[in-house]
Amino acid sequence: MYFIYILYSETANLYYVGYTSxxxxxxxxxxxxxxxxxxxxxxxxWKLAALFSCGDQEKEAISIERFIKKQHSRKIIEMLVDPDFIPTGKLSQLVRVPKLRD
Structure with a gap:
């Protein structure tokens, strides 16, 4: 199973998007x-801001990660971090995973 994750740095007020298993x-x-x-x-x-499962194919996880990064949009990342946001379009296959405890 592969995941798309979004990290947040309070010290730099920055987000980082990646994928992992x-x-x-x-x-x-x-x-x-x-x-x-x-x-x-x-x-x-870094703190985990959002986590989404995206299936068992690494190729698809890479594709989604690249899609998000190519948008060059903090607004899109902030929408993904919002627990009430429902992904659509290219991101519709993402399934939010409940936050892990620190």
Missing amino acids: NIELRLQQHNEQNSFNTFTSKHRP
């Missing part, structure tokens, strides 16, 4: 110290 591990990787100078390493700590 293991959300707990991926969130830990974004927040742990490492020697790599990446976008997410510069804006720690």
